[in-house]
Amino acid sequence: MKRVISFFYTIYLFVGATIYVFVYGGIVLMIGGLLRLFSKNLSKKFVVKQIETFGRMAFKLLGIKVYKFGEISKTDNNFLIVSNHQSALDIPLVIGYVTPAAFIAKKELAKVPGINWYLKYLNSVLIDRGNIRQTAAALKEVVKRLRRGVHFIIFPEGTRSEDGKVLSFKPRSLELAFKYKVKVLPVSIWGLHRVWKKKRFLIERHPVYIKIHDFIDPKDFNSEEELRIHVENVIKEGVEFLERRHYSEES
Incomplete structure (x- = not known):
């Protein structure tokens, strides 16, 4: 019985996450895009605040x-x-x-719709772990962003x-x-x-x-x-x- 409950609990998580990323997340980014017409700083603050709210809501929705x-x-x-x-x-x-x-994440995440949007707003840096030269360049970019206060x-x-x-x-x-x-x-x-x-x-x-x-x-x-x-x-x-x-x- 416990495994059955866990199964539906897991499905609930993935369905909820999908709805958030592609529906609510899409609305957030649309509003952020409109705010960007007036102020890039205001747009970024709004989207990042919503990402923070999602972090908390993920656990509240799961109980x-x-x-x-x-x-x-x-x-x-x-x-x-x-x-x-x-x-x-x-x-x-x-x-x-x-x-x-921000995160230092695998470059493959740049191809995932929704996730790549949030990585961008958080100033994350993507790395190709199999490419030593690209990884070195990416780490230099991390240093630049750290110095800018990220x-x-x-x-x-x-x-x-x-x-x-x-x-x-x-x-x-x-x-x-x-x-x-x-x-x-x-x-x-x-x-x-x-x-x-x-x-x-x-x-x-x-x-x-x-x-x-x-x-x-x-x-x-x-x-x-x-x-x-x-x-x-x-x-x-x-x-x-x-x-x-x-x-x-x-x-």
Whole structure:
């Protein structure tokens, strides 16, 4: 019976996401296009705000309770959001409950109607992973956008965690932050690995927890490795805190 409920729950998610992206999303972009005739800045603010709203609505429509701890400290500087990776739903969670941010994504997403529109509005950079020269050029573009105040999000583990534990960060995964002295905003996520398990199609209802940490300044570290290990430990401690919080509320 539980699998049957999960099946219809999953279908509900995909149908709802499709309707949003192609119907509501189309309306949002049409309004954004009209606003662009008067002000590019106003147009972008409107569309990005709607993307943030979608991030939150994705969980409300699924009936998934999100527990949020912490807020972003006020800053005039650009920053890099660094989060652990548990599910494809990490992206709407971060966009909705932290802040809309750009992604370093695969170039194939440029061919997906709807998704490519939002990537563009968020100032994301697309990479051809098999093309070393193009990847290098794309990373230079990321640096340019970071300097213009665009926030990016990365998942340094490189893959989803099956049990919710934080995996080791990939070597040099925080090279951009360290080399260009871009502040890091660590974010810890727990619970999404149970909502949408790795290598599983079905989605299940489960509470989700997210913790926003304080900014970390790369200037305080002597190497990328030292910075990376520190950020990894901060996120690990956050995940452990969120897991304990969940079980204390269950008991």
